[in-house]
Amino acid sequence: MMRLRRHAHGMRTLFFRTPCRALLAAVLCLAACAAEPAIAPSPADWTQPANLGQGALRALAYHDSGAYLHDLAEVDAEAADWLAVRAPHVSRPALVLDIDETSLSNWAEIKANGFGHFNDGTCDALPRGPCGFDAWARLERAPALPPTLALYRRARQLGIAVFFVTGRHADMTNATAANLRQVGYRDWNGLLLEPQGSHFASAADFKAPTRAAIEKQGYTILASVGDQRSDLDGGHAERGFLLPNPFYFIP
Numbered sequence: 001m002m003r004l005r006r007h008a009h010g011m012r013t014l015f016f017r018t019p020c021r022a023l024l025a026a027v028l029c030l031a032a033c034a035a036e037p038a039i040a041p042s043p044a045d046w047t048q049p050a051n052l053g054q055g056a057l058r059a060l061a062y063h064d065s066g067a068y069l070h071d072l073a074e075v076d077a078e079a080a081d082w083l084a085v086r087a088p089h090v091s092r093p094a095l096v097l098d099i100d101e102t103s104l105s106n107w108a109e110i111k112a113n114g115f116g117h118f119n120d121g122t123c124d125a126l127p128r129g130p131c132g133f134d135a136w137a138r139l140e141r142a143p144a145l146p147p148t149l150a151l152y153r154r155a156r157q158l159g160i161a162v163f164f165v166t167g168r169h170a171d172m173t174n175a176t177a178a179n180l181r182q183v184g185y186r187d188w189n190g191l192l193l194e195p196q197g198s199h200f201a202s203a204a205d206f207k208a209p210t211r212a213a214i215e216k217q218g219y220t221i222l223a224s225v226g227d228q229r230s231d232l233d234g235g236h237a238e239r240g241f242l243l244p245n246p247f248y249f250i251p
Contacts, residue, residue, distance in 0.1 A: 056115050059246045063107065071244045073147035079223050079241040080154045086222045086238065087158045094189070094219035095155045096211055096237060097148065098226035099166040101245045104142035104179060109133060110247050117248060137168065138175045144183035148225070148243075152185055161219060163190040165210050167203050167250065170196040190214070202251045208234025 042048075062068050079095075087093045097103050112129035121132035123139060136142070155162055164185075168176055170193045177191055192210050200206050207230070211221055215236055224237035228250045232240030 055246075059115065060111075062246060068244060069145075069147070072145060075241050075243050076147035076151040076225070079225055079239075080151050082239055082241075083151075083155055083158055083160055083222055087160055090220045090222065092161065092219045093159070094161040094163060094214060094221045095152075096163050096165050096214065096221055096224040097152065098207075098228070098231045099164055099168065099176065099180075100142075101145075101227040101247065102225060102231070102243055103145060103148050103152070103164065103185060104183070105145050106133070106136065106142055108141070109136040115247060134172070137172050137179075140175050140179040140182060142179055142183075144185065149184050151225070156187065160222065161189040163192060163214055164188060165192045165207050166194075167206065168193050169198070170194065202233070203228060203230035204233035207231060208236055211236035 083093070083095065100106055108126060109123070109131045112123070112126055112131045114129065116130075118130055118132045119134050121130050121135065123131035123135045125131075152162060164180070166176070173191065173193055176193070180186075180188070180191070194200070194206050198206070207226075211224065211234070214221060221237040223239050223241055224232050225241045225243065226232055227243040227245035229242060230250055232242060
């Protein structure tokens, strides 16, 4: 039952008996709890970059959906077609391949570290992190990226020399060579790593001169394949093929 109660100052308010009053309070509480707060728009002059957490989720979905491998295979297939066209016209044709996220996949290490990168530390807790890259490389457990392995085999069928040029340091030579052989890369012509203790502002500062040195041996580098633009910058290859890699960046 509802009544009007008159206050001393003459205004009227609604008065409910106790059960109705409790019901109204509950309804008002539910409405307040369910309502989304109004969020003011961000200022137009903000320069905030893309959210890293959301980017990591998108990168994870890209890898796990199969889209990553599909995109990688398309680039490798284009490179293989180019080699088939050009190789018959060159006396000493060559192919240069990067290793990490080009020939071998470090996905287990990347995922364990939540897309972070650490040089030091053990990988004792895999598939959980942390997992230092040096320790990971020495485990010799990185699988081949199948499209690049197919490209490698096609190059060898065409009589093309293959050189691996990587930003890994020289103390990883034996582990890297063993890992490559275990997953099917065999009979290459060169495995070239950065000198121990070296530091380059860009991967191109090591890789471009290394390709130039290969050319000085009389080879014509028909294609250079890598997952970073710095793998390809600096010339000394007829064509560069950039593989997808949203997981990390190397200048």
